[in-house]
Amino acid sequence: MAEKIKEYESEELTVIWKPEKCIHSEVCYKGLPDVFDPKARPWVNVAGESDQRIKEQIDRCPSGALSYKLKNESVAGDTIEDEQIVEVTKGGPLMVYGNIKVKHHDGSETSKHRMTAFCRCGASSNKPYCDGTHKKINFEG
Structure with a gap:
């Protein structure tokens, strides 16, 4: 069965959400409620904040359910160097x-x-x- 993936696009940024990975920690919502609102449809509003702030908040996602990519670039934040x-x-x-x-x-x-x-x-x-x-x-x- 294919993994469910939802994408939300701005002019320069695509927010990627994988619902099956989401642990509903609310880190995204508490950090940027104008972008991430679980009661709204769609629940991601990429116009709610700057791309830079959205990227910074996505980097705090504890499950990795949220990620992003910039237009013409690969998915960001997928790797961390040697340290665990x-x-x-x-x-x-x-x-x-x-x-x-x-x-x-x-x-x-x-x-x-x-x-x-x-x-x-x-x-x-x-x-x-x-x-x-x-x-x-x-x-x-």
């Missing part, structure tokens, strides 16, 4: 920043870039990745 950083978020996922390879129980492997959110609450329906369920079950950890 692991962050335990309060009441949320285990965030791994950097390029990693995830080895699954069935022997398959998945390459991840930029950042990856791993489930800590045990209730995700997308294990080992976080799907935002920790908010619904009021996970504390």
